[in-house]
Amino acid sequence: MPKAALHNLGCKVNAYETESMQQQLEARGYEIVPFDQQADVYIINTCSVTNIADRKSRQMLHRAKKLNPQAVVVAAGCYVQVAADSLKKDDAVDIIIGNNKKGELADILDSYLKEGGRQEADLHLMDIAHEREYEALRLSRMSGYTRAFIKVQDGCNQFCSYCIIPYARGRVRSRQPESVIREVKELVSRGYKEVVITGIHLSSYGMEHKQEGPVQGGNWDHGPLLDLIKRMNGIQELERIRLGSLEPRIITEKFAGEMAAMPKLCPHFHLSLQSGCDETLRRMNRRYxxxxxxxxxxxLRSCFQEPAITTDVIVGFPGETDQEFEQTREFLEQVRFYELHVFKYSKRAGTRAAVMPDQVPEPVKRERSDSLLRLGEEMSREYRSRFAGREISVLFEEAEEIKGRRYMTGFTPQYVKAALLLGSDASEKALSGQICRVRAGRLLDDQLLAVELEGK
Structure with missing residues (x-):
């Protein structure tokens, strides 16, 4: 039985695709082993969202070849889609599989091995300019997770001035609702209680046939995505639905109101911001x-009780002055997010921002990033502390050792991490994957919310 090892870099969409590739290999008789062990085939699902992601992708490809020089190393995903010319000459890489080709992994491997390999890396790339079909990947489980990621959309038409992803993923493509619902039902039948709807630009779900794009009067057309959520909400055994990152303009009173009427929808919303300065947003080509x-x-706050609102922020975008940065900081303080994901601007060759004047020095980016990270920690601590003394629900996932004591940890619908102290009367196995009513107490390490089972 040949052995295969897989490593995932990047987003939840990548995680879904990596899991799908693993299940393809298992169906062909491969034994899946940890990545740090010797294998016959190594698959690295790469990321290219930043220069750091590019570097990590290259490092993992070379690490795989060092683990077993005789192994077949497969480079897949976003980084290889935009860097195929250089990777073709890389001795560490045997097969290159771009996006929308991952469903062919097992067949590509079989063909490569039958032909005894080639002198140059075997190349399988998506035609970015012309690809319009959604790749029909599917899952029957998510290894190591108590929640399941469901990929429903790929590609992006927005072309933000800093972003390489439209060039790596192509144009918007959506999965048929019937396919999504079948997969959710299968996953639920295997015991998953929560699903996370993911996509490269989730708000564009079902919008690829709109000639002028999905914006109507300043709002995003939420119809196809809302219809899909409603159908998922009707699956009897499913208990939680969580959404991936959303376009801010999709949030209308109708969209939020109809979501709030669905009890399974988690009040946890990631609305990408990127900057709190209007002039910077304009240079970024963010359309709000x-x-x-x-x-x-x-x-959102009028429709949901204390929803968890999280966001992404880029610091040090070309031309960002001290005054513009301060406007961003003040805006973040005004909104009061649950969590901030802060990124230092990373120049991506081939994007408009890469050739913009007034590139910000790295030390300035680092200082601004540190400032916002401290602000984010303060706001997150403030939000988490609101739940002290309340009765809440937690989907328990895994046991962890914290300050020398063993806890069972999991997440609330708002994605606040909670910890239950394990004792002789609390079975780790019985709690894993279960949603329980608990009473929240104090914060542990300013991050974890200590909880007790109701009735204790």
Whole structure:
């Protein structure tokens, strides 16, 4: 039985695709082993969202070849889609599989091995300019997870000035609703209680046939995505639905109101911001203002009780002055997010931002990043502490040792991490994968919310 090892870099979409590739190999008789062990085939699902992601992707490809010089090393995903010319000459890489080709992994491997390999890396790339079909990957489980990621959309038409992803993933493509529902039902039948709907630009789900794009009067057309959520909400055994990152303009009173009427929908919303300065947003080609963004957050807070709103922020974008950065910081303080994901601007060759004037020095980026990370920690601590003394629900996942004591940890619908102290009367096995009613107490390490089972 040949052995295969897989390593995933990047987003939840990548995680879904890596799991799908693993299940393809298992169906062909491969034994899956940890990546740090010797294998006959190594598959690295790469990421290219930043220069650091590029570097990590290259490092993992070379690490695989060092683990077993005789192994077949497969480079897959976003980084290889934009860097295929250099990877073709890389001795560490045997097979290159771009996006929308991952469903062919097992067949590509079989063909490569039958032909005894080639002098140059075997190349299988997506035609970015012309690909319009959604790749029909599927899952029957998610290894190591108590929640399941469901990929429903691929590609992006937005072309933000800093982003390489439209060039790596292509145009918007959506999965048929019937296919999504079948997969969710299968996963639920295997015991998954929560699903996370993911996509490269999730708000564009079902919108590829709109000639002028999905914006109508300043709002995003939420119809196809809302219809899909409603169908998932009707699956009897499913207990939680969580959404991936959303376009801010999809949040309207109708969209938020109809979501709030679905008890299975988790009140956890990731609305990408990137900057709290209107002038910076304009240079980024983000098509909203801070005033508009703030209004959308207000809609969510009027429809849901204390929703968890999280966001991404880029610091050090070309031309970002001290004054523009301060505007961003003040705006973040005004919104009061649950979590901030802070990124230092990373120049991506082939994007408009890469050739913009007034590139910000790295030390300045680092200082601004540190400042926002401290702010994010403060806001996160403030939000988590609101739950002290309340009765809440937690989907328990795994046991962890914290300060020398063993806890069972999991997440609330708002994605606040909670910890239950394990004792002789609490079975780790019985709790894993279960949703329990608990009473929240104090914060542990400013991050974890200590909880007790109701009735204890």
């Amino acid at each position: 203002t801070t005033e508009d963004y703030l209004r959308r957050c207000g809609i």
